[in-house]
Amino acid sequence: MKTEHWLDDPRNVRKLWLGFLVVLALTVIAGAFVDLHPHFEIESWFGFNAAYGFVTCLLMIVGAKALGIFLKKPDTYYAKDERNE
Numbered sequence: 049m050k051t052e053h054w055l056d057d058p059r060n061v062r063k064l065w066l067g068f069l070v071v072l073a074l075t076v077i078a079g080a081f082v083d084l085h086p087h088f089e090i091e092s093w094f095g096f097n098a099a100y101g102f103v104t105c106l107l108m109i110v111g112a113k114a115l116g117i118f119l120k121k122p123d124t125y126y127a128k129d130e131r132n133e
Contacts, residue, residue, distance in 0.1 A: 072098065 054060055076098045086092040 055064075076095050079097060080094065084091065084097070090096060
């Protein structure tokens with residue numbers, strides 16, 4: 049008998065998204081009250097660190113998907129070796 053995971057309930061997933069968005073908003077707002085000591089002018093823009101982190105994460109995901117196209121093996125890749133022995 050398979051028990052359902054707590055993430056299978058769409059209400060819990062919605063709560064997680066809401067929690068993540070609240071934490072993100074709080075970190076962006078906190079940037080207004082903290083002296084960040086920017087090295088470049090662009091770093092002093094409001095919300096730059098959050099935007100930079102988001103874009104960097106997005107590029108890592110896209111890069112990983114692109115690598116997956118070249119590195120992916122078929123599901124039967126290892127089964128071929130077992131049949132040949």
